[in-house]
Amino acid sequence: MTPPPKGADAPGAEAPLLSVTDLRTYFHTNNGVARAVDGVSFTVAQGETVGLVGESGCGKSVTALSLMRLIQSPGRIEPGSSVRFEGTELLTLSEADMRRVRGNRMAMVFQEPMSALNPVFTVGDQIAEVARIHSRASRRDAWRQAVAMLELTGMPAPEQRAHEYPHQLSGGMRQRVLIAMALMMNPALIVADEPTTALDVTIQAQILELLADLQRRTGTSILMITHDLGVIAETARRVIVMYAGEVVEQSAVGPLFATPHHPYTEGLLAAMPRMGRRRDRLRVIPGTVPPPTDWPTGCRFRARCQYSWDRCANEHPPLYDLGDGRRSRCHLAVEPGRRAHPHEPLAAQAVPAR
Amino acid sequence: MTSRFRHRHCLTVATSALIAALATACGPQADGTTGGRELAGSGNVGGTLVIASPTGPNTLMPPTVTSIQGKQLTDLIYERLADVGPAINTFGDEGFEPRLATSWDWSADSMAITFHLDPRARWHDGKPVQAGDVRYTFRVNSDSAQSSDAVYLSKVDSVSVPDSLTVTFWFAARYPEQFYDAAGRLSILPAHLLADVPAGGLNRAPEATAPVGSGPFRFVRLQPGALIELAADTGYHLGRPLLDRILMTVAPNPIAAATQLFNGEADLYEAMMPQQMGEFATHPEVVAHIEPSLTYNFLQFNLRDPRHPDRPHPLLSDRELRRALSMLIDREAIVKSAWDSLAVVGLGPFPRSLPTADTLVRQLPHDPSRGGAILDSLGWRDSNGDGIRDRDGQRLEFAVTVPTSSAFRQRIAVLLQDQFARNGVGLTVERLEFNTFLERLGRRAFDTNLGSWVLTDGSPAGSRATWGSGGNQNFGSYGNPLVDAQLDSALATFDAADRRSHFSRAYQLIVDDAPAIWLYEPRNVIGIHRRFVMPPLRTAGWWLDLPRWSVRTGEQIARDRGAASAPAAPVAP
């Protein structure tokens, strides 16, 4: 394994591994500018697992891709954004230097294990390629490492499986392949974008357990991106909730589940399937995420919120610091009395609140 | 002999010919029958001639050769008893040059001719040419299922072989073409190779594609559709040809063939188009030989109803109408427009270079007003003002069939259409694929067609089949007993002046009856590299004197030298 590249300042106990500041990723389309990620800031510490949650369309996947600089035209990370990783500013790195970070120090586990693997190469080949690129390992060494890594992910009969093609593997096995690929260079950070969404529930649990286990063994940090708070509950220590391109709430896992502050978080928790509750009785947040080309003024959640009042329409809420590492982008932080007067949200029509 | 519808680049048919000759009309211009004359004459030995040809031969077996390329090649590979000579005289033996025969004797009653074979004559495999070969050749060719020449040999009673170098033809009747039929028509075949081939199997014998002859050039190789190579037979009994090699390469596209000629890749191309003539100016190394041809082209009227061959044609069976239509056409203008100087206006059912041609035949004048007046008097007037004459509700309108394979004929059809239209006659052009065109001709299913005859050997005798009553190539079903009588007399008489006057009278009768409009005689344009020295090209075929061609001293090029097949190639300094 390669040692981490030396940044400007070595990552001390206090300096976070990853520090994202005012990240803005816009898509300049013919229909206007889609501000998919609109001023996001957060950090991930060494060895930490941070959850990033939100509905689809809220900007969490774009955030993940931005960290790896995988944004394709017409998308663009706007000037003024900053992604500091192991003491190095990634957004100003040359493409060649960036390649040395990708798959090496920061690796990504993608959502769709079928389409994320190349159908025409064996999985062993695809895993080994990482080592061949980053540590210039010989073909045979890289292959051995790949098999070892597959074994580490709990793949049965890894030597045979390595010779197979993606279509010959089950979904769970494919996800193990992607994880093995991400772990190959012992990266400092794994960005896992919905790693379990495409899997059925029992496999989901196995994969999450695997990730947690691997993290314990390798000490890597994980940014767990998901729409499923259940996944967060099982894996993360800290949670960042995103809505409409912004961070709306930030908290340690326990307090968030106990006392969600932002009404959006509240809605997500209410929508979470739990033991003994039938899926069709789930409470759903009324309305949908507005299009990123057209964020509402004021509070972006306003139309779907049961507490909203005139201030929400007029004033874009800042990320209020609530102490104990908790933050929330909701005016309730300064006018908590409003929580006593819920009302029918503007967007609520089809699905009545219970 | 005549053959129908030869295109300049397309299908060509030719074989040996009916030749009715005028023995005395054109005196012999070459040496007489002095036996054993050296054929080649003087000149440099060595050299290669590359002929670009639009297509390859269909076979190299003389009795069944039907393509012009097959004829060219077999004329060089095989040999006859005697050659008809440049004067193309097929009557009697005057002008004939000895080939396999050194001399010949007529019996007192002229009912037998005895040929004495040249003892030096050898087949290309080294075996001597013997009298038995001649007898075998006669036997094959007198079988109508094996040879088209059988019809000409019907008056030969038998062939006897007194000894291995003497052969006698016995005739059942005395007639003017006796000698030509025996000596000038038949290419002698090697009996020792072919005698065991079953009747009708000649075309499938190995010799059909790899011939063994006794002529000046021997066969070397054949790549189907691509190339035929001949080499000088150094043992040829009349002296080896001067050139070492002849290659015929197939170049189907005329522009490509001309490009090969002007690039120096080929030395000879005989199907130059008028629009390519300009190239000669910028390529002085290629000489344009513009030669008279034995071809004449015409617009033929069908005198029979195409739908009911037993009835006369509703329009074109009328002699006065045909004469009037002829007067409407300005042939000079058409020839000028389509051919520039590479064709001349036709005079009648014969090309000018034919020995029996009569250039004084009285022509129907180009006189549209007179033609129009005749049409008026016949009742053909434009009564409804649509530009086309009519009579009793019938329009004066008919079709011309043209093969799509000939761009020239299509152009001429349009020119005719224009001239007819200006005089109130409707002509519709019907373009037909070549085989369909032929099939329609055979069924006599047409109003008019743009046709042509090629008289490859210079014989006028075919005119009986093409313009005589009931002739099997008389597609327009024209018939005039007076014409038939004159042609029969012409082909039977032994008196040259008599023959000529019979032909003249026949031609005049035909022209007066206007079974066709005699449009043009094209000239052959043969491009030949200037380094070749040759006697004047013969009208019956530019290739006939090839053994006498040679390469000018100091002008040899690479392929003139490295001829592996020439054992004693001269070394150029």
Added chain:
Amino acid sequence: MISGLVSRVVQAAVVAILVAAVAFFVLQAAPGDPLSALVENPSVSPALVAAERARLGYDRPAAVQFLSYVSAAAGGDLGYSASLGMPVSRVIGAALPHTLLLMGTAILVSFAVGIALGVAQAARAGTVFDRAASAVSLFLHSLPEFWLALVLLIVLSGRLHLFPGGGLETLAVAHSSGWHWFLDRLHHLALPALTLVLLTTAGVARFQRAALLEVLPRDFVRTAVAKGLSRRRVVLRHAWRNALLPIVTLLGLALPALVGGAVFVEQVFSWPGMGRLVVTSIERRDYALLTGCLLVGGVLVAAGSLLADALALAVDPRQRRANRD
């Protein structure tokens, strides 16, 4: 998998025979036969023509002719070409290698160049280079084969004397070495092959460009980038391998031309190949030759399509499983 291949071969053979049968009967229905030109020739006696017709079997009903042809062909006898005066097998045996050489070269070069161009265009999609290349390809693609062949002949051979004006090789010249002979053959091959390459490369390039553009946005390409691969490696190794399958299919479609030849190019450049043979056989109503060409063509096309299948298996592992089942 083997049984799959066998059934493909059988299928192809049946198709070849059907094609030959249709061609045979259509040609029979057209006016004229190989001897019809002789009918119009007064020096050829009707008796000779009739005898020849009987010998060649043209006087029998078309169905009988076809059956006897097929049974003979099964025994390896393709019949006798009346228009060329020799066995069909010999005619085809002479023409086939020339066509394989010309078309093989043309297909090889046009696919190599077309793939390279298509990849380069897709990697720079939307740039001036891409648009210019597309415009030029489209222009070349739209040119008539006959016209382009003639223009190249007139300009490059007739005017500039850069290439010979046709044929397989320089005639009547002894080459000093095998190398010179090879160069001479190459020199003659260049113009006809160039004509075909100019005409067909554009199609390959457009196909390759479209195929690659379709692959580039796929997830596994992003995975490859996320692994830290260079763009070059991503495009050429990961994306291109996946964009190769349509090209293999296109190659399979191009293979019949390998046998059929290019009629106009062969005509203009005096190239004695199969395309010209087919045209000659139709013009001269040479049933045996045409049927023979189509049969041989059908067999080779079947072989070609098997080759394309095998290539597809090599290119796309997913098809291997499909065939294994």
